[in-house]
Amino acid sequence: MDTVVQIIVSGLTLGAMYAASAIGLSLVWGAMGVLNMAHGALLTIGGYASYSAVLQLGLPWYLGLPAAMIVSFVVGLAIYHIIFRFMYRHPAFETNVIIATVGLAIFLEQVTLLIYGAYPFPQPFSIEEGFYVSSVFVRFQNVLILILAVVTMLLVAALLSRTRMGRAIRATALNREAAQLMGVNVGRVFAQVMGIAGVVAAVSGVMLSSITTLAPTMGYDPMLKAFIICVIAGLGNVPGALVAAFVLGLFEAVVQFAVGVRFGFPALLALVIVALIWRPYGVFGRRQVRRV
């Protein structure tokens, strides 16, 4: 009983964090058809922004998250204006963006290192107290992470399905040329998508660093997991990414418990290989995703 509770708590927490990392990546892929390799840097920046807001500016701990969201939103927009804006009309957009954002990720990581050093600061947006389920101690932080992740997802889903901006994002993803013919300024949609991706990444970065610690390289691992989730779900498929995130989170927790912590990641990769042999276009993916 205790082990089951432990696995479920740990699996749901992992899943929630993976989901929040994956949404941003999936959204950018879906709307623009490109991989933003600096997505992990957005997570890291969010985590540190919360730290600075609380421990350096002296704001109450709960304002760490909104501060992180604002900073990552601005950085997301900046990535559009500094990089994507000059590239999206070019036929080699997809490749160019990967290279440019890898460079940007390294640059941002070094800037973080320069400002904060490599010291593993704790995340102040965190609740130490908790409660017992049977004899297992569950931190409120884990519950908070789950709630935050679910709320973030619901908000993104509502934005995409119910607002004029969300409709334009979906339309651009489905057919960029047709969206333009409806009067959509594709550049502005891309900027909006990068801003939203930044906000969601900040949530994910704050949550992640609250159960581990802050580190300039902390964004790489969740980004890799997010990428795995997107590939399994079918790239650009946001609802599929959510399901995949929780399934993989629980799967990893089970493997970590049953076989050992260090086997969690290899097991995840093995699962990806199997999934892609079975359905090369993603488990929830559509057969044809190439844009014309």
Added chain:
Amino acid sequence: MSTPLLEVDSLDAGYHGQRVLRDISFGVPDGGLITIVGPNGHGKSTLLRAVSGLIHPMAGEIRFEGKALGRARVDQIVARGIVHIPQGDMIFSEMTVRDNLLMGAYLPGPYRVLDTSLKEVYALLPRLEERESQIASTLSGGERRMLAIGRGMMTGGRILMIDEPSLGLAPIAIDTIYGLIQALKQAGRTILLVEENASRVADLADRIYLLDHGQFVWQGTAAELDVHDEIVETYLGG
């Protein structure tokens, strides 16, 4: 006659430095229906793409309401009132019929009169109202075409450019679509229509242009077209 709503003046256009269109000049008067016919692959779609800004002219000028379009972005051209209903519909296949129509009214101007134009479209195309909440990819070919035209109407533009509305449709669906185009014309809409085959459009069009190898080879009215048997045989397949 006063200045046409849309004027194309000595236009050259194409892709990757290759000229597809040479020295194209014509005008579309306010409230008129102008048709460009010609075999496939001879530049009809290229012409519409140049007007809507999807490609930029290599030479010549396009003027709308007397003002040159220059190198304006597609969304800026749409905002000025030029609506391009592209070949093959390009509907947003994974969105509902209603969301597709709402996308037509994306710009702030048409968005403000959304309810009125939605009623107008549904009055003309009741089938779309029946299928309102259906995903667009589940529609039949004829319904997709209706949706593409309805979505174009929602933009509230001053001129509708329709690229091959009969393409790939069954004869009965073509009748419906042409009934719709006739209704739009009667409602006073300005229309620039492109078709491979003139037999359907001849009666509707105020003026017909024949496009062959990127140049206009003949222009005139439907009545004049009947006189020229040779043209009819060559281009319009009788």
